[in-house]
Amino acid sequence: MQLTKEQLEHFDREGYLFFPSLFSPQETQKLLDAVPELYSRREAYNVREKGSDAVRTNFAGHLVSEPFARLARHPRMVQPVVDLFGEQVYMHQFKINGKMAFEGDVWQWHQDYGTWLNDDLMPTERAMNVAIFLDDVNEYNGPLMFIPGSHKKGVVEARHDLTTTSYPLWTVDNDLIAQLVERAGGKNGGIVSPKGPAGSMILFHSCLLHASSSNLSPWNRVSVYLSLCAVSNHIRRFKRPEYIAHRDFTPIECLPDDCLLKDYPVDVPWKNGLPPSALQTSSVPIDEMRKAA
Template sequence: MKLNQEQLEAFERDGYVFLPECFSREETKVLTDELPGIFAQRRDEVWREKDGEAVRTAFAAHTYNEAFRRLGAHPRLVEPVQQLLDGQVYMHQFKINAKRAFDGDVWQWHQDYGTWARDDLMPEPRAMNIALFLDDVTEFNGPLMFIPRSHKAGVMEAGHDLESTSYPLWTLDKATVSRLAKDGGLVAPRGPAGSVLMFHCNLVHASPGNISPYDRTIVYLSLCEVNNHIRQFKRKEWIAHRDFTPIEALNDDCLMELAREKAA
């Protein structure tokens, strides 16, 4: 799948592009059917909220679940990133962010490349996130919030927050966020399960807590151009991957093929 000229211009201008209903409900169900089994596992990769129960993030699910392995090489996700980065890509990080009903905590204001540069020594911001909604995302259940055009400001000064939530993050201060929002405003793309968001690794973003009765689960592929691979390996391999092999995209029907295989 390729982005059209209008979408490419939107990404360059605003730092993100939103593709509603990029995946069908049937395809999304193949993935959501796997979530209870993944979230039930008491393994290091499954990071929980401060209550020790609600799942915050399931890292590297593509390494131990077949449906998410296929998603990690899906052409509708991989090919647009190759187009935007003008090169082959590898999987820097793969995570399922499960903002559970009532219990999903905030993700503070941050830039992803700020973390990748500081913690992983990724040389340049030649990487990006692509996110697939596994639930309907509404104004009530903790949608992602972006500051459009903030990716053009480069990497900003950040503090390492080790206390606010269960997951450490390099976060931006209130004055910086206020200044950026005054110039760029705020957006919170919302849409049905199966929708896709692609956003620049320097785009400033966050999400509020989810006190609604509705789950908000999003799976993220963080893809990096292969020659821009990380140089430092202090984080766990399942957080910052060390296999820089270029992803070879599968066929477009790979998720439904798995559903047919299971039904046979």
């Protein structure tokens, strides 16, 4: 799947691309069927909502579940990012966000690169998210919201919010959000929210400001996020556990395009539980660790 000139121009200008119904219902259902078993596990990689047993985020599902291991190597998700960067990519992070019916909490306004820079010492913003909807996304079940063009601002000042939700995030001040929304068009396009059927895909810049409201509807909104990073831009610190910020910088080798419908062999090293190494952290930058060794 190669991006057209028009798509490249749109991405440069707006900071995102939306591909409605890119995956078939059969492909999407294969993934959705694998979610309950993953969410049922009592492992550190399942972050649950405050005061609820509902899963907010499942990390590293591609190391546990074969269907998601295949999605992590899907050319429709990986190749556009390779084309944009002109370089091979590795999996920095893999998330299955479960904004569950009646229980899915907010995601505050933030830039993903702000977290990757502050926590992981990722050198530049040569990383981005590619997301696939596993449920239909509508205006009621907490869709993503973007501020078009906000990636042009680069990295903005953020604070570490440890209290609003069950997952800490580097969030952006409301005054700056209001300014950027106004600059992007105010009530006339200053915030956009791609919505569509299950199987739709979004690709967005790591500096694009985004958020989502709570899900008060009776419909789940489960989405999978591949955070793909240029290999040369790999993180320089392991402050977060490996199940959140991965340490294997091996370039992704894509499977054939029908990999969600055929059982191509894939490695799932954490299928039977997290290894102790997946929980280890260090605040020392990699270069200093190597010197000490």
